[in-house]
Amino acid sequence: xxxxxxxxxxxxxxxxxxxxxxxxxxxxxxxxxxxxxxxxxxxxxxxxxxxxxxxxxxxxxxxxxxxxxxxxxxxxxxxxxxxxxxxxxxxxxxxxxxxxxxxxxxxxxxxxxxxxxxxxxxxxxxxxxxxxxxxxxxxxxxxxxxxxxxxxxxxxxxxxxxxxxxxxxxxxxxxxxxxxxxxxxxxxxxxxxxxxxxxxxxxxxxxxxxxxxxxxxxxx
Amino acid sequence: xxxxxxxxxxxxxxxxxxxxxxxxxxxxxxxxxxxxxxxxxxxxxxxxxxxxxxxxxxxxxxxxxxxxxxxxxxxxxxxxxxxxxxxxxxxxxxxxxxxxxxxxxxxxxxxxxxxxxxxxxxxxxxxxxxxxxxxxxxxxxxxxxxxxxxxxxxxxxxxxxxxxxxxxxxxxxxxxxxxxxxxxxxxxxxxxxxxxxxxxxxxxxxxxxxxxxxxxxxxx
DNA sequence: CGGGATCCGTTACGATACTG
DNA sequence: CAGTATCGTAACGGATCCCG
Numbered sequence: 310x311x312x313x314x315x316x317x318x319x320x321x322x323x324x325x326x327x328x329x330x331x332x333x334x335x336x337x338x339x340x341x342x343x344x345x346x347x348x349x350x351x352x353x354x355x356x357x358x359x360x361x362x363x364x365x366x367x368x369x370x371x372x373x374x375x376x377x378x379x380x381x382x383x384x385x386x387x388x389x390x391x392x393x394x395x396x397x398x399x400x401x402x403x404x405x406x407x408x409x410x411x412x413x414x415x416x417x418x419x420x421x422x423x424x425x426x427x428x429x430x431x432x433x434x435x436x437x438x439x440x441x442x443x444x445x446x447x448x449x450x451x452x453x454x455x456x457x458x459x460x461x462x463x464x465x466x467x468x469x470x471x472x473x474x475x476x477x478x479x480x481x482x483x484x485x486x487x488x489x490x491x492x493x494x495x496x497x498x499x500x501x502x503x504x505x506x507x508x509x510x511x512x513x514x515x516x517x518x519x520x521x522x523x524x525x526x527x528x529x
Numbered sequence: 530x531x532x533x534x535x536x537x538x539x540x541x542x543x544x545x546x547x548x549x550x551x552x553x554x555x556x557x558x559x560x561x562x563x564x565x566x567x568x569x570x571x572x573x574x575x576x577x578x579x580x581x582x583x584x585x586x587x588x589x590x591x592x593x594x595x596x597x598x599x600x601x602x603x604x605x606x607x608x609x610x611x612x613x614x615x616x617x618x619x620x621x622x623x624x625x626x627x628x629x630x631x632x633x634x635x636x637x638x639x640x641x642x643x644x645x646x647x648x649x650x651x652x653x654x655x656x657x658x659x660x661x662x663x664x665x666x667x668x669x670x671x672x673x674x675x676x677x678x679x680x681x682x683x684x685x686x687x688x689x690x691x692x693x694x695x696x697x698x699x700x701x702x703x704x705x706x707x708x709x710x711x712x713x714x715x716x717x718x719x720x721x722x723x724x725x726x727x728x729x730x731x732x733x734x735x736x737x738x739x740x741x742x743x744x745x746x747x748x749x
Numbered sequence: 750c751g752g753g754a755t756c757c758g759t760t761a762c763g764a765t766a767c768t769g
Numbered sequence: 770c771a772g773t774a775t776c777g778t779a780a781c782g783g784a785t786c787c788c789g
Binding site (some may be wrong): 580 | 770
Binding site for chain 2 (some may be wrong): 329332397417492
């Protein structure tokens with residue numbers, strides 16, 4: 310472990326940045342909040358991070374106890390958040406809230422996978438009272454699946470297919486982003502850019518209730 | 530303006546980090562949340578940032594509309610947050626919450642000024658219902674003054690002396706930090722490391738009420 | 750193919766010195 | 770006080786290679 314650059318300041322903010330302030334680190338955590346991921350999953354989601362940097366960041370995160378390397382069988386290893394690492398969820402959510410108000414710059418590239426959607430959605434939903442909601446939905450965004458479980462006020466949003474979802478919601482990333490950032494009216498989004506396949510009657514109302522509250526939260 | 534390194538990712542988190550993710554940038558904002566500051570104020574608070582880096586960061590922050598250069602008269606200029614820049618308060622607060630749980634590393638240096646205290650205190654207090662509180666306090670931490678105004682549920686915490694405070698609370702930074710991070714019991718802190726000079730009878734109860742709630746929030 | 754390690758040119762950082 | 774200018778060093782980014 311190379312001795313990392315550190316602020317060495319007696320201040321909690323500096324101590325946080327010493328752990329998660331390096332370039333790429335928060336984006337790695339962003340993807341890991343969507344569930345365990347392999348090295349190459351992360352590399353794809355981060356579009357262009359150098360392999361040695363990803364190695365280095367993962368080593369430091371593991372050293373600081375924010376993530377753990379797990380043997381996933383079949384000779385593959387995955388990285389996943391520890392309890393400590395999961396506590397970065399609020400920081401990441403506030404970053405998403407802050408960043409959502411800026412227009413994308415001209416030459417922008419879509420992430421190599423949509424783990425970020427699961428992270429942002431999960432973090433936002435956790436800020437909303439959901440005791441009255443209970444469902445399991447599969448979101449399909451540009452063909453990628455996100456498993457959203459809502460039960461007893463707890464939220465689980467992971468980058469994976471759902472087992473027996475109550476409904477399947479299909480949409481596209483750019484439209485979803487535009488809506489969540491206030492650039493597109495929710496009713497336009499739902500009418501022109503989304504499809505809802507209800508498996509358990511009635512659950513669509515609960516799902517739309519949550520999405521409405523999340524949208525209100527994200528767009529202020 | 531040198532073209533900055535950017536993630537160029539279509540993701541709100543990446544867009545946020547493109548603006549506030551560079552090294553030192555969040556610490557500069559941290560200090561500015563305590564009120565306008567001169568170049569040398571910032572340089573002192575950041576203990577050892579190179580002058581050219583500070584110049585560069587301030588230029589980028591101004592370019593992105595997070596801060597503004599203001600003429601403060603007497604030939605001095607100050608930097609202060611814009612409305613947009615003030616929206617970084619939640620990010621910084623969550624960083625403080627996350628970082629507060631780690632023990633300081635061995636060779637740690639105290640910041641050159643205690644603007645960070647005003648920022649963290651203000652951000653924490655804003656997360657607490659304070660409609661029932663109304664007072665103005667001057668905190669003196671290691672001889673540096675912080676002006677804390679609480680009124681109608683709004684909080685104003687600035688790095689400056691108070692005009693006509695209802696009370697003056699005197700303490701030391703290390704003890705305050707230890708208490709706010711759960712390392713020292715609040716009653717021990719108040720008995721051995723703090724002094725309360727009440728100017729307006731009764732306001733001390735309101736002040737202690739707020740401090741108790743803030744401490745509960747910070748220590749979980 | 751997944752999970753890195755190694756090498757190397759480029760960029761950013763950090764310390765010091767200097768200027769209006 | 771408020772920055773520039775310079776320069777050695779460390780970090781980053783892209784490519785290539787290695788190993789199971």
